[in-house]
Amino acid sequence: MDRDASIIxxxxxxxxxxxxxxVEAYQERVYRTAYTFxxxxxxxxxxxxxxxxxxxxxxxxxxxxxxLWPWLRRVTTNLALTYLKQRKGHLSLDELPEAALPTSGPSxxxxxxxxxxxxxxxxxxxxxxxxxxxxxEDLTYDEIARLLELxxxxxxxxxxxARRALRARLGSEGGDGWR
Amino acid sequence: xALMRCDxxxxxxxxxxxxxxxxxxxxEAHLQECRACRRQAGFYxxxxxxxxxxxxxxxxxxxxxxxxxDLLLAEHRRGEEPEAPPATTWDFATLWLRANPAFTRxxxxxxxxxxxxxxxxxxxxxxxxxxxxxxxWPRWLWRKGGG
Numbered sequence: 001m002d003r004d005a006s007i008i009x010x011x012x013x014x015x016x017x018x019x020x021x022x023v024e025a026y027q028e029r030v031y032r033t034a035y036t037f038x039x040x041x042x043x044x045x046x047x048x049x050x051x052x053x054x055x056x057x058x059x060x061x062x063x064x065x066x067x068l069w070p071w072l073r074r075v076t077t078n079l080a081l082t083y084l085k086q087r088k089g090h091l092s093l094d095e096l097p098e099a100a101l102p103t104s105g106p107s108x109x110x111x112x113x114x115x116x117x118x119x120x121x122x123x124x125x126x127x128x129x130x131x132x133x134x135x136x137e138d139l140t141y142d143e144i145a146r147l148l149e150l151x152x153x154x155x156x157x158x159x160x161x162a163r164r165a166l167r168a169r170l171g172s173e174g175g176d177g178w179r
Numbered sequence: 180x181a182l183m184r185c186d187x188x189x190x191x192x193x194x195x196x197x198x199x200x201x202x203x204x205x206x207e208a209h210l211q212e213c214r215a216c217r218r219q220a221g222f223y224x225x226x227x228x229x230x231x232x233x234x235x236x237x238x239x240x241x242x243x244x245x246x247x248x249d250l251l252l253a254e255h256r257r258g259e260e261p262e263a264p265p266a267t268t269w270d271f272a273t274l275w276l277r278a279n280p281a282f283t284r285x286x287x288x289x290x291x292x293x294x295x296x297x298x299x300x301x302x303x304x305x306x307x308x309x310x311x312x313x314x315x316w317p318r319w320l321w322r323k324g325g326g
Contacts, residue, residue, distance in 0.1 A: 011255065019251040023244045031240035036233070045242055049250070056251045057258060116229055117236040134195075135230035141197065160188045167222055 008064040011056065023052065026068065030076055036132050037080035039121045047083060051075045073137060077129065077147055084125045111170040119169040127162035130155050183209045185216050194223040 007025065010018025030051050035044035054075050055062075062071060111119075120128055126148070133144045141159075145152040183189070183205050192198050193206040210217050 011251075014252070014255055014259065016248065016252050019255070020244070020248040022251065023248045027240050027242070027244055027247060029234075031242075032234045032237035035237040041238060041241065044237075045240065048240060049242065049247065052247060052251055053254055056254050059255070111229075113236055116233060120233065120236070131230065132233075135227055136234050138231075160191060163191050163223065163226065164187060166226060167219070170226070171222065 004066075004068040005064040007068065008059060008062055011059045019056070022055070022068075026072055027052075029069070030072055033073065033076050033132070033136075034080055036120070036136070037077070037125065037129055038083055039128075043083060047076065047079050050079055054079075074147060077133070080129070081148065115170055116166075119166050122169070123162055123165060127158045127165070130158045131162045131166075134159060185209075185213060187219060190216055190219050191223055194220055194227060 003021075003025065007018055007021050011022060012018075027048065031044055031048045034047040034051070035041065038044055038047065051072060055068075055072065062068070120131070123131070129148065130144055133139045133147065134141070139147070141152055141155050144150075145155045148155070150158075189198070189202070189206055190210075193203055198206065210220055
């Protein structure tokens with residue numbers, strides 16, 4: 001029995017070890033994904049807790065022969081989308097704010113972790129989500145479209161704009177290389 | 180002879196490895212001729228590589244794993260508890276309260292309950308008196324029951 005099947009089985013039987021292993025295996029991944037999406041520590045923590053609560057409520061209906069992460073990723077993504085849509089006073093989900101535009105043209109690629117983190121945070125949330133799902137989660141364009149309930153063409157457009165925005169931002173800032 | 184014009188989106192897609200082989204061949208031919216696009220392709224290759232490792236840029240989860248596991252266990256146990264069965268036995272007081280919704284709003288001042296509320300209170304007093312002395316029904320109940 002693999003790890004996820006064992007976790008699901010233990011959780012169904014109400015063993016504390018099951019929940020402890022579930023958290024141990026996925027808390028960090030869920031939190032980091034949620035944080036990447038919403039860019040806010042406390043909200044990412046709330047989302048993480050809700051993701052796990054929903055998983056526990058649905059534990060009897062989960063297919064123990066399949067890995068848990070796609071389920072957790074889907075719940076995380078859906079909750080983050082709902083959160084972003086409800087967040088008061090938030091800017092558009094898919095437009096780049098004026099302040100995030102670079103002031104000069106691109107130069108040789110050279111940036112630091114902080115540069116990349118800052119540039120990612122400045123992206124419109126939906127752009128950041130498709131970028132994360134493509135490059136961190138390695139989902140295909142079709143899979144991203146299904147997950148976010150967007151047309152594939154829109155996913156491609158967001159990816160193109162997000163990457164171009166990062167090139168403009170990171171290329172213009174320079175730095176002393178990836179650390 | 181140039182096979183295609185500079186196209187940043189095609190460069191992105193090429194580096195992402197999602198182009199059809201025929202399109203990829205066109206882009207490769209273009210890259211051999213175009214220095215600007217080669218630089219772009221180099222940039223995107225580095226960017227994709229770093230984005231793939233960008234999860235490490237997020238902070239550590241602040242919540243204690245033990246606390247979260249306890250919360251999940253409690254949620255699981257809560258979900259397994261059978262729901263409380265609906266009340267099937269009714270006494271007179273409960274039936275009366277259900278029939279007099281005005282009386283079930285304690286936040287409202289008695290004076291604001293109007294005639295119905297005041298009547299309900301009067302009846303409640305009578306009912307209480309009747310229950311205190313078994314065998315002796317309040318007069319209003321006796322009148323109604325007796326026609």
